[in-house]
Amino acid sequence: MKRIMLLSLLLLLATAVHGQEKDAAFIRKIYDEALAKGESYEMLRYLTKNIGGRLSGSPQAAAAVEWSRQQMMTYGFDTVYLQPVMVPHWERGEVEKGRIVNSKKYGSMPIEVTALGNSVGTGPKGTLGRLIEVKDFQQLAELGEKTIKGKIVFFNRPMDPRLLDTFSAYSGASNQRGSGPTEAAKYGAIGVIVRSLSSYKDGVVHTGSTNYGLNVPKIPAVAISTADADFLSDLLHDDPELQFYFETHSQMHEDVLSYNVVGEIKGTQFPDEIIVVGGHLDSWDLSEGAHDDGAGCVQSIEVLRLFKALNYRPKRTIRAVMFMNEENGLRGGRKYAELAAENNEKHIAALESDRGGFLPVGFGITGTESQQNKLLGWASLFEPYGLFQFKRGGGGADISPLRTQDVPTIGYLPDSQRYFKYHHTPIDNFEAVNQRELELGAASMAALIYLIDQYGL
Amino acid sequence: MKRIMLLSLLLLLATAVHGQEKDAAFIRKIYDEALAKGESYEMLRYLTKNIGGRLSGSPQAAAAVEWSRQQMMTYGFDTVYLQPVMVPHWERGEVEKGRIVNSKKYGSMPIEVTALGNSVGTGPKGTLGRLIEVKDFQQLAELGEKTIKGKIVFFNRPMDPRLLDTFSAYSGASNQRGSGPTEAAKYGAIGVIVRSLSSYKDGVVHTGSTNYGLNVPKIPAVAISTADADFLSDLLHDDPELQFYFETHSQMHEDVLSYNVVGEIKGTQFPDEIIVVGGHLDSWDLSEGAHDDGAGCVQSIEVLRLFKALNYRPKRTIRAVMFMNEENGLRGGRKYAELAAENNEKHIAALESDRGGFLPVGFGITGTESQQNKLLGWASLFEPYGLFQFKRGGGGADISPLRTQDVPTIGYLPDSQRYFKYHHTPIDNFEAVNQRELELGAASMAALIYLIDQYGL
Numbered sequence: 001m002k003r004i005m006l007l008s009l010l011l012l013l014a015t016a017v018h019g020q021e022k023d024a025a026f027i028r029k030i031y032d033e034a035l036a037k038g039e040s041y042e043m044l045r046y047l048t049k050n051i052g053g054r055l056s057g058s059p060q061a062a063a064a065v066e067w068s069r070q071q072m073m074t075y076g077f078d079t080v081y082l083q084p085v086m087v088p089h090w091e092r093g094e095v096e097k098g099r100i101v102n103s104k105k106y107g108s109m110p111i112e113v114t115a116l117g118n119s120v121g122t123g124p125k126g127t128l129g130r131l132i133e134v135k136d137f138q139q140l141a142e143l144g145e146k147t148i149k150g151k152i153v154f155f156n157r158p159m160d161p162r163l164l165d166t167f168s169a170y171s172g173a174s175n176q177r178g179s180g181p182t183e184a185a186k187y188g189a190i191g192v193i194v195r196s197l198s199s200y201k202d203g204v205v206h207t208g209s210t211n212y213g214l215n216v217p218k219i220p221a222v223a224i225s226t227a228d229a230d231f232l233s234d235l236l237h238d239d240p241e242l243q244f245y246f247e248t249h250s251q252m253h254e255d256v257l258s259y260n261v262v263g264e265i266k267g268t269q270f271p272d273e274i275i276v277v278g279g280h281l282d283s284w285d286l287s288e289g290a291h292d293d294g295a296g297c298v299q300s301i302e303v304l305r306l307f308k309a310l311n312y313r314p315k316r317t318i319r320a321v322m323f324m325n326e327e328n329g330l331r332g333g334r335k336y337a338e339l340a341a342e343n344n345e346k347h348i349a350a351l352e353s354d355r356g357g358f359l360p361v362g363f364g365i366t367g368t369e370s371q372q373n374k375l376l377g378w379a380s381l382f383e384p385y386g387l388f389q390f391k392r393g394g395g396g397a398d399i400s401p402l403r404t405q406d407v408p409t410i411g412y413l414p415d416s417q418r419y420f421k422y423h424h425t426p427i428d429n430f431e432a433v434n435q436r437e438l439e440l441g442a443a444s445m446a447a448l449i450y451l452i453d454q455y456g457l
Numbered sequence: 458m459k460r461i462m463l464l465s466l467l468l469l470l471a472t473a474v475h476g477q478e479k480d481a482a483f484i485r486k487i488y489d490e491a492l493a494k495g496e497s498y499e500m501l502r503y504l505t506k507n508i509g510g511r512l513s514g515s516p517q518a519a520a521a522v523e524w525s526r527q528q529m530m531t532y533g534f535d536t537v538y539l540q541p542v543m544v545p546h547w548e549r550g551e552v553e554k555g556r557i558v559n560s561k562k563y564g565s566m567p568i569e570v571t572a573l574g575n576s577v578g579t580g581p582k583g584t585l586g587r588l589i590e591v592k593d594f595q596q597l598a599e600l601g602e603k604t605i606k607g608k609i610v611f612f613n614r615p616m617d618p619r620l621l622d623t624f625s626a627y628s629g630a631s632n633q634r635g636s637g638p639t640e641a642a643k644y645g646a647i648g649v650i651v652r653s654l655s656s657y658k659d660g661v662v663h664t665g666s667t668n669y670g671l672n673v674p675k676i677p678a679v680a681i682s683t684a685d686a687d688f689l690s691d692l693l694h695d696d697p698e699l700q701f702y703f704e705t706h707s708q709m710h711e712d713v714l715s716y717n718v719v720g721e722i723k724g725t726q727f728p729d730e731i732i733v734v735g736g737h738l739d740s741w742d743l744s745e746g747a748h749d750d751g752a753g754c755v756q757s758i759e760v761l762r763l764f765k766a767l768n769y770r771p772k773r774t775i776r777a778v779m780f781m782n783e784e785n786g787l788r789g790g791r792k793y794a795e796l797a798a799e800n801n802e803k804h805i806a807a808l809e810s811d812r813g814g815f816l817p818v819g820f821g822i823t824g825t826e827s828q829q830n831k832l833l834g835w836a837s838l839f840e841p842y843g844l845f846q847f848k849r850g851g852g853g854a855d856i857s858p859l860r861t862q863d864v865p866t867i868g869y870l871p872d873s874q875r876y877f878k879y880h881h882t883p884i885d886n887f888e889a890v891n892q893r894e895l896e897l898g899a900a901s902m903a904a905l906i907y908l909i910d911q912y913g914l
Contacts, residue, residue, distance in 0.1 A: 031619070031621075032619045035618045036619055161492045161493050161893075162488070162489045162492050164488075164842060164843065200892060200893075359816065359872055359874060361843065384621065385621060386818065386872070388845035415816055415872075417891065417893040417894055418891050418893070418894070421891070434874065434875050434878070435657060436618075436623075436656060436657075436875070437874055
């Protein structure tokens with residue numbers, strides 16, 4: 001009896017070791033294909049160079065929908081379809097002007113501004129006023145209506161450069177952009193200037209969405225570069241009377257019809273169990289949306305293409321999803337989860353790539369402890385490829401609505417050091433993406449999807 | 458007695474834990490200073506933008522020597538001095554021309570070429586001949602003199618894109634450039650074209666040194682881009698009769714006097730024990746030498762500056778060394794080791810940064826097993842900063858001559874994915890270096906030097 005148990009144990013162990021070897025070998029094939037014959041980079045070239053910026057509701061967003069549909073059809077995925085979704089349609093307008101006026105030292109001088117996404121424009125008369133610089137909402141509250149009324153509030157809290165995870169630094173500063181205009185309006189401000197959310201001191205302006213609260217006046221809001229923010233702050237220190245003028249023509253139109261784009265390979269054994277891998281197809285208008293999030297889209301398509309190229313028939317159904325409207329509404333992500341619930345779909349995992357096409361370092365997972373442990377247990381398979389960071393907690397904006405259905409969500413983690421140089425700027429273009437880093441990301445995502453397909457979560 | 462032993466053990470353990478905490482805290486300070494107030498990036502800006510490419514023997518190399526001397530003086534290091542060394546003085550010449558001729562399909566068409574470093578020029582008459590494409594020296598030998606004599610050999614073996622460590626891929630292809638001209642000359646070739654050593658297919662030409670063997674004719678040699686190499690290979694397949702013409706005016710002059718630049722902070726407890734941290738100051742002429750190796754130089758200076766900024770007085774003597782002539786002679790590295798032996802200096806470790814200013818991932822060490830174990834034992838202190846790769850084996854070209862004195866050599870390992878896009882090209886410029894990556898590298902190097910200073914190797 002003891003001998004039989006020992007033999008069974010040895011057999012189990014041998015099977016496990018064999019499984020690990022088989023997985024390691026297949027993962028090696030995935031990386032080889034992605035690095036030697038990958039197509040993510042050429043897909044990204046098309047999406048960024050031939051289509052370009054693709055804000056929700058724009059003709060370019062529609063072009064991106066059609067391109068990704070055709071691309072996935074060309075690759076011969078089993079099913080490719082669109083999920084209709086109504087999205088906000090905000091437009092920046094042609095002209096954006098900013099100017100310091102009545103400076104003792106410089107008189108009048110231009111400063112580049114860019115309207116925050118979703119913000120109202122000033123119209124042709126512009127907004128002119130004195131500036132009140134604050135670091136946070138507490139300081140704003142302390143100054144109160146008597147100081148702020150009729151003025152332009154200048155939010156100037158930098159991202160903390162000491163944080164290794166730049167997304168943490170971003171989180172620590174981003175409420176200035178997201179809620180700053182609403183908070184300032186509560187005290188009677190007539191406009192808002194926000195220091196760009198950047199890890200770098202340079203002359204690049206970063207847009208991004210602001211969200212107006214209910215029952216508070218919508219006041220116009222712009223971002224200026226970090227270099228200009230420091231310059232303006234120094235100037236204000238010696239010359240608090242100076243004024244700022246800006247003119248924007250942004251406006252929110254009626255919602256328009258757009259789409260999530262879905263491509264899938266049907267599972268051979270458990271076709272009803274769905275694994276999602278996705279990114280968001282929309283981007284800001286200023287940029288080509290290369291890192292944010294063209295990279296995540298082409299990597300997701302590439303995951304399925306890699307499986308087909310390697311003749312891998314998944315046990316479960318694998319879906320590449322291009323979500324629409326992450327940037328200024330998250331309507332696509334919400335719609336996807338809504339339809340999943342309506343159709344009683346069983347999602348066993350969702351993976352999002354929305355942190356740029358940089359060097360892969362790991363994955364983070366939100367789910368039960370056992371789901372987390374399963375992911376963490378696979379870490380050693382990724383070490384040969386430089387991924388060492390497997391974390392509890394993670395996901396992505398577009399897949400977050402699936403959490404109400406208890407779907408474990410996984411965030412693909414590329415290194416974050418360079419992301420906030422490009423994020424929401426005109427320089428988030430194709431040239432900012434490195435081919436091998438993009439390919440390694442796609443391969444890493446495919447390897448993880450393969451493991452989930454083999455063993456579930 | 459047992460109780461005393463137990464108490465001693467606990468005390469030891471407590472001291473060790475306290476030591477770890479103290480080290481972790483100081484390392485945190487190093488990273489904070491480097492990320493929030495680092496100066497490596499501004500130093501690199503000066504070296505690349507105000508001085509530029511600085512090939513051994515050039516006026517720019519002399520300027521770089523004087524700049525780094527002054528920079529270290531300004532920082533108030535205890536001693537700053539020059540080590541005279543005679544270096545090769547090779548010049549590219551003004552004109553480089555390449556051209557496909559007698560192509561059935563295109564007639565005559567220009568192809569960008571760049572002379573390999575140290576190579577002889579063709580002179581104004583140029584070199585014209587039919588092409589023999591080979592992948593390696595074995596194929597060359599098999600073809601032999603009867604096929605090769607009077608022709609131009611075209612070495613076209615790519616770097617293997619599947620290798621995660623791109624330096625391994627480089628090693629697998631670089632003998633074509635280093636020894637190709639000599640090997641081809643043995644069979645009577647009149648010239649050599651080498652496929653650029655790049656991880657990418659693009660239009661960028663990569664120079665780099667070739668080394669002529671003794672008693673073999675020195676034939677002119679150029680590199681073409683990977684995209685042109687593929688194009689030319691396809692063309693040759695259908696049209697083996699086509700010819701290639703190239704004209705270069707490079708020449709080797711007499712050796713000239715140059716210098717290693719050394720800056721040091723004297724140790725308080727063991728001033729005779731020396732720890733070196735360095736990079737090489739020379740670069741190829743085509744580029745600003747930003748990643749190769751301006752980054753390593755400014756990081757090495759920054760290590761000492763960080764110690765001063767944090768009021769850290771090292772126990773041992775820490776030396777920043779800017780080596781001269783790594784690219785086409787290694788005279789500076791050899792001279793440094795020669796002087797160390799002559800002066801009976803006791804070097805306890807040498808660290809080199811010569812793999813670009815990219816994201817730090819770890820360190821590699823060549824030394825005794827106990828030295829290697831000591832380094833590997835510190836790995837966990839670096840995990841919060843994303844460094845997980847601590848390896849046996851490593852160093853750098855300039856510090857390699859110290860191995861004959863049994864000095865343990867350590868190579869700083871940044872991620873290698875992007876390096877061979879820029880290596881030895883006109884695009885290895887300041888803009889190709891990311892500030893945070895450069896700073897994180899300097900901090901990682903300073904953290905390691907701190908640990909070696911505290912505990913030896």
